[in-house]
Each structure stands twice: as structure tokens, then as C-alpha cells.
Amino acid sequence: MAVTNRQIVSWLERYAAVVAEQKQYLTGLDAAIGDGDHGINMDRGFQTVLVKLAPVRDNDVGSLLKTTGMALVGSVGGAGGPLYGTFFLRAGAALDGKAEVGADELVAALEAGLKGVVERGKANRNDKTMVDALAPAIDRARQYLGEGASLEDVLAAAADAAEEGMKATIPLKALKGRASYLGERSIGHQDPGATSSYLMLRALSDSVAAVPERASRSTT
Amino acid sequence: MAVTNRQIVSWLERYAAVVAEQKQYLTGLDAAIGDGDHGINMDRGFQTVLVKLAPVRDNDVGSLLKTTGMALVGSVGGAGGPLYGTFFLRAGAALDGKAEVGADELVAALEAGLKGVVERGKANRNDKTMVDALAPAIDRARQYLGEGASLEDVLAAAADAAEEGMKATIPLKALKGRASYLGERSIGHQDPGATSSYLMLRALSDSVAAVPERASRSTT
């Protein structure tokens, strides 16, 4: 079974809605250990994504993700912009020209995205960044793929792992980004970027579960 | 009977103490219809007066009052400085060289001081200024003098009249000074300068009543 361009669009639209809804929450997390703008930045970015996607909804998966990446790079700024922008640009590059993609392709693309984030931000695991949500999610997805799980189960498991990774940032001392200025004072707070990354993967799993494959097929 | 230089000093010292004690009160009145500094200004001025008087306590009445006027002119600033400064300079000029002064001389000196205030500030009665406390006080003093009242009674009556004049500023609309900027909004507030002028005359009456003439004589 596969993920269609339509499901990718519904994922991005769903995540945009989630970010808008969680704007204050994400900003609050960032105010505690950063500069209090993460939700604002991400919301500005994904509102732009919606605008840029509207005219190209029928494009292939790769170009949808690249469009998203460009929109984020050009509108978010801060650390989130280059990081999420690179994530989507790299993921999109991995899926060039595909109208629909299999579970393994999708996971590989997410992994390429993570690789881009790490190259751009040079964060290691447990530095208390978005990497701490993304990396375990990819690991878990790979494991489920290996066990032959369904696409839905793979993405649900990835989202669960991201959630655990997000929560696991709370006791960590930040070593990257603004939060690292706080040293010990960063301990006890959940990382905003890890939180937005978890929400992103949960939105992916939800949209794929929500839009049954056949329905989507019929529209392509 | 007469007022000695010693009683003049005790008047000025008593008034300085009253101003220090009423600093916040006077400032509060000024905050309501001015710029909230009258108590601060007067206190700064009379603390300076105390310093300047200390070495010349035995000088004649005229020079004590002129020293006071110079100290006020040089330290108060604002409207209060030139006005109270002029008041004491003129009063002092009227009592040049006198070690003690009679009731009529004292009242004439206060009148000269008022004349100076009016020349400097161009205020008419009922403009809601210190003149509204000083002018009625002089009138009342003259009347009591005419009726042959004692020095104590003359000064007590003057203080009473000043108090009435002060209270009578409440319903007035200010036509001079900062309060006039408020127009109608100045109505219903007691004028700070009229209040400090009343306190000055009450302090005079109290000190003369408090220091029996004979006692003071014996020290000169």
C-alpha cells in the first residue's frame, strides 16, 4: 500500500491546523528556555505553506514536500526555519516525481530529512532538540517496517516514539540552540522543537489513518 | 510687645519641620493638579534654609529673612522658589537691622512679602494660588491690629484666615500656574501653594505663642 500526494497534502494541512491551534503552547515552551517565538514562527511558516501549496495540490509528493521546504525557509526564520526547511527539502528530494510512495520510501525520505537537520544543526541525540523526537521516530519506523507492519502501524509507532523522545527532553540539559544559554536552568523543561516535531509526525500518522488509501487512489 | 530674632528663627525651624512632615501631602496635592513636586521642592528649600541660618542665628530679623529668601531662591526652583524667595526677601528688606519687631512692623513686612509675590507671579485673588491664603491673612491681621489685639491674637487670626483661604481654593478653577492647564479639571482640588502658605503662617503663630517674649528677651 502507498501514500498518495493527496494524503501528503492532507498531512501538511492537518499539521498547519495543529500548529495554529498549539501556537501559544509552543511559544510558551520556548519562552521558558528560549525567546518565546517558536509557535509564532512555525505558524507563520505553515500559513505560508498553505498558500504555496494551494495552486500545486496535484503535484507529485516530492515537489509538494520541496514546495513546503522552500515556503518554510523563506518565511520562518530563526532556527526552526532552516531546520524544518531542510527537513522537507531533503525529504522531497528523496521522493522526486512520485505521485504516491510506499511505506519504505516514505520512511527513507523522513530519514533523509533528519539527516539534513543534523547536517544543518550539528545536534547529537540528547542535546535537547527536535532531533530527540525525530531520530527515535525513524528508528522505531525502521523496526516496524522490518517486522512487516502496515503503513498505518509504522507511522503510529513513529509518532509514539517521537512523543516519548519529546517527553525525554524534559530532564535533559540543552547543549544546542538558545536553550543551551541556560545551562542547568534548561533542565525540567520540554523542548519546543521536539514538541513541534512530535506534532508533525502525529499529524502524519493521523492523516494517513484518516484518508483510506482506496478513496485517495480514486482521485488520482 | 515684640517678636525677637530668636522667635523668627524658631518660626523658620518649625516651618521647616512642618514642611518635611507634610512633604508627601503637599506633593500629593500637586500631583493632582500640577506636576507632583511642591512638597519635594519646599522641603529641599527649607532644608537649605536651616543650613544657611545655622551660622547666623543671632543676626537681626531683616537679615534672617533675607538669608531665608536667598536660600529659597537658590534651591527650590519651580514656581515656589521665586515666589517664596521673593516673599522672604521683601519681608526681610522691610525689617532691615531690627533685632526685634513690633506686631505692626511684622504685619507690614508680611504685606511687603505678599506684594512681592503678586509682582512676581501676577496672580489675582481667586486665581487658585498661594495668594488666596496670604492675602486674606494680611487683611485679617490688619483688622485685628486696628482693634488693638495682642500679637499672639493677630497672628492666630491671620493663620485662621489663611486656612479659610486655603480651603476656599478647592472650588476654584485655576487661572495661574500648572494647574491652569487643567481648566475645569482643576476644580475640586486644594491648591498646594495655598496650603504651604497656610502652614507657614500657622507655624509663625505657633512659634510666637510658644516662645514667651520674656524668655527670649533674656537670651538677647
Place this chain on the structure above:
Amino acid sequence: MAQAAVTTRLKKLINTPETEVRDALEGMAAAHADLIRVEFDPNVIIRKDAPRKGKVGLVSGGGSGHEPMHGGYVGLGMLDAACPGAVFTSPTPDQMARATKAVDGGAGVLHIVKNYTGDIMNFEMAAELARGEGAKVNAVVTNDDVAVQDSLYTAGRRGVGVTVLLEKIVGGCAEAGADLETVTNLAKKVNANGRSMGMALTSCIVPAAGKPTFDIADDEMELGIGIHGEPGRERTKLKSADEIAEVLTSTVVNDLPFKRGDEVLAFVNGMGGTPLIELYVVYNAVNKYLSGQGIKISRSLVGSYITSLEMAGCSVTLLKLDSETTKFWDAPVHTPALRWGV
């Protein structure tokens, strides 16, 4: 609310209320030793090379708390001396008398006085003292604040933003060697052609008083505020920057009145606690309003040049320009707060 505001805004970078003015003057003296010298008791900020022989001396002064006015305007092409009073309290005659003597280069001295009863009376006494010592002294009074109606029933309009522009323009004229009468007449012309109006979002705190001069609700603003926190025309609900700019600018325009085709210097001033980004937002609105009226901004000034301690708010000043005032506005100036052409 008020209580909270009080305690919150009480936070100041000072040592004690009593020492604030002196400490700041010592700081100015140290930071600008190339331009000014500061004398204490009586406190006077004097242009380093004063007196300048044959040059008309310009002396201004007023309460402290309006920095950079006036001390920040002492230097080449502007003031020869400034007399800082206690916070929000006009200086004393001995200060202005000393300043007058220190800058008198034989061509006479002009006192630039903002129209407040205290300032007027103290400068008058100072002028009497100085004349007593043989000095030639003229005085000009600025009264540009349209928030206060000028009538027999008030002390008259307050002197605010135009004072800064006047000190610069008249300073340029005096630097060029004009005589006392010419300088005095130019000063009167500048004052006659300028109008201002201000507003406040928050109160200031006179350090010695220790609490806000006025209480203001979180959704209110004071229109027509004075630079000492004197209440203004009306207390209204908070409005947008565009609406605020239009109220201030239109009131100023209609008062003079400024007419279609006039060339003006537009001065958007911050009250002390307002960041520059907000002043540019206001300037943008003022600019749009004036172009709509066909009034041309040929010179502009945006920044905090006449302040009220930490008050948040702004004022708008318009000055109708002609070739003479434009020339002297553009003339070189070198002071702690204004510098160009040198």
C-alpha cells in the same frame, strides 16, 4: 493595577533620587569632555570653548528628566550653556546667572525659556541679576503645545518639542555671527511657526516622589500629556498607532494652521520609554497623513529628544520651514545629542 504599575515602574538605574541629577551630570562630563564642561553648585553645562568672543550666547535650561534636552544640545551650532534643575523642576536664578556670565562673549545672551510659570519666573530673576552686572540679555519663550489652550485663563501653552528645533536653528544662526536682535527675532519666528502635541501610554515616576505622577488603566492613554506628566486634553481608550498619529497630527495641523503646499520639518519624539521601532511606526502614519493633506515634509527628526523620564508615549511637532530656517537647520551642529555636517 495602579499599585502593581507603581512598584513595577519604580525600577530605575540610579543610586538615590537625591544623587541622580549629579551622577548623570558627572557621566555627561566624562562622556563628552571634548564638547562640554560641567560646573556644580550652581549646576551648569557649558560649551567647552565658551565664551566665544563676539558670538551671541544661547542659554537654556529646565528641569532634569527630559534628557537629552537641554544639556545634550550644548556645543557647536546649538546652545552655549544649559542649566539643569532638579527632576521636572525649573533651575534656579543663580544657575542661569552663572551660565549667562560664562557664555557672554560681548554680543549679548539669549535665554531660551519654555513656557512654565516656574521657568519664566526663575529666568526673569536670573536676567535681572545678569543685567545688574551689565550683561545684555534677551529672552524668548517657547509655547508650542496645542493641547493647552492659550488664553487669559491659563498660564498659556506649554513649551515642548519646538524648543529642540529652535535651539538648533537659532544655534546655527548665532554660530554664523548674527547679532542679538537678529537671533532673538529668528527665535520668535521659529516658535511662531511650530506646534506640538503629545500622548502617553504610561506615567513617569519622579524619583523623589517614588510613585507614578498619574494612574492610567491598561486600556487607556492620555492625549495632550505634558512633558512633566501634567494631565492633557482627555483620557481615552487606547487606539492604534495610525489613529493616535492622526489625532496628534491633525490637531497640530489645524492649530497653526499648516496649509496645503507648506514645507515642514516633521519631528516624531519618544517620551523616554518608547522604543525606536514604535516611533518609526508613528512617523509612517504622520507621513501618510501629511501627504494626504498636501503638506510636504522636507526635513524630519525621529527619536527621543525631549523626554519625560521613563514615560512611554510620543509627541508630534511640526515646524513650517522657509529658506532661512531650513538653512540654519542644515547648518553644522556638534553636540552630545545632535551632530551633522562636522
Place this chain on the structure above:
Amino acid sequence: MAQAAVTTRLKKLINTPETEVRDALEGMAAAHADLIRVEFDPNVIIRKDAPRKGKVGLVSGGGSGHEPMHGGYVGLGMLDAACPGAVFTSPTPDQMARATKAVDGGAGVLHIVKNYTGDIMNFEMAAELARGEGAKVNAVVTNDDVAVQDSLYTAGRRGVGVTVLLEKIVGGCAEAGADLETVTNLAKKVNANGRSMGMALTSCIVPAAGKPTFDIADDEMELGIGIHGEPGRERTKLKSADEIAEVLTSTVVNDLPFKRGDEVLAFVNGMGGTPLIELYVVYNAVNKYLSGQGIKISRSLVGSYITSLEMAGCSVTLLKLDSETTKFWDAPVHTPALRWGV
């Protein structure tokens, strides 16, 4: 308390949080049309006469809310272009790429980047884009904030006050015609010789957030604050200006370290909501402390040049000077916010 503070400090002269930056940029464009031009989408402030053939182009940028930095420093002898991001958020690569192209006079372009993860990454992406189009681009990162320890365990020291001094000094050098390598090396030297530390009395409010970035009690201050309201070294009881100045200055002095006999540029900066009179009080204390240490202030700057919206507070920056940096500091500059010698 916090709640009260919130609502109180929410008062801003803006139209909407979304339009604040654009409105301010339009205001700047109108007020300084003689010096700069402003392009929108992507937002870039460009020196009017850019590109200057054969001159190394200087491009900086960062979040808005720090005005006059950086846009106020575009002009002769300083920056060729500045890229304003959203409030407190670094600009995007397309802005820096456009700025780089607009000011590239053939001699290459230097990116002046404050050390924040977001700024670094966005400028990196911009440099990659620009180089892709054949531009010669170097980057220098400022990291002078001693409040943050520079270690493998942090993103490194933040770039603050030294950035302003660097833009002026390196701008003078580029204006004199130096090549990209020379300009780049001077920039590194300036950064290496400067240190800063700041403090806050009150929080700022990111308009889009609508409430203070941090809560602070009425008797507290934040030592080592960042220019985005990032918490600093420690939260302490409010101290006198002299004590605050000594903590900031001694920490800065001991970090480089500055030594007896050094000549320095002393820069006392206001955070946006602090009136000038208080900055002079602080400068006075800094000056006394340094003379006690035998460190000579040969140049100074006092004012609000790198701000955090309406935050009340100050920062102290010291830059060790030599003949080269002194010469280029003194060189003519003509920008909206800094002007001398012309």
C-alpha cells in the same frame, strides 16, 4: 503582579503585531530617503548608492526589535544592507541573498552575523545561495556576551553590543577601499577584542506573543540578560546603579581580560525602555570603575543602540582599541542612527 505587569506593558504604539515591522520599515524609508532604500518581500534595507563598484559590501541582519540595529546603521561608512527579520527572529536566507546581490560591487561581500543558532543557519543558507550565483562571500560571527560561557556545551557566546562597534569600524575600513580579506580580518580582530554584558529591570513583550517573555518581581533584576529576553546568569535583588555597573564592567574586564594601561571604547547601551539620564548615571559609574583599574576610556558611546523592544535595562560593552580600530571608529559615518565627520 505579573498579570498587572503584563497588561501594563502591553501598551505599544503599533497597529497590529503582524504589521509592526512593515510599518516601521515604511517609516524608516520615508524618514531617511536620502540615505537608504527599502525593498519588501524579501525585506531589505539597502544603502541608497549601492552597489559601490570595487567596494566590499557589508551585510548584516537579525530579528527586528533591536532598533536602530541593524537598519539604522546602513549608509556611508557602515553597512551596505541590513535584513530585518520578524521581531526577535532571524531573517530568512532569501533576504540575505537579495541583500548580498544588491550590494555586491565586485569586491565581495562580508556577512556580519550575531552568534545565534538561527542567524548562523539562515546566513549559511544565504551564503550557499549567493555563492551558487557566483558571489564571493565571507562571514564573521560576533560573540561578545560574557554572560554566556563559551564552551562545547552551549551554542557559544551571544553576539550583542560589539556588533554595533564592529559594523562601524569595519564599515570605515571597507569605505576606505580595503579588500575582502582585510575587511574580514579586521572584523575578526574587533570581535576578539570586545566583550559585553547586559541586565534587565523589566521584561520586553514580543507583540505576537502579547505577554512578557519572562516575569520578574518588583525588587528583582536579571543579570546577563540576552537581547531577546533570554534569561541570563542570575536573578538577583535590585541593586544601585553603581553596584550594577560594577558587576557588569568587572565581569567584562576580567573576561578578556582588559588590563591596566589598555585604551578602550566604553559603550553604555540602553535596552529600549531606559531613559538617557539613567544611562549617564551608569556611564559615570563605569568610568569611575575603569579609572580605578587604570584602564583608559579613549572613546565612548552612550545611548540606546542595540535594544530589546521596551525592555528597561542596560548593557556595558568594552572594546580594546589600537590605532587601526581607533582610526576607523573616528572615520566619517552617515547613517540614520550614527553620524559624524560628514
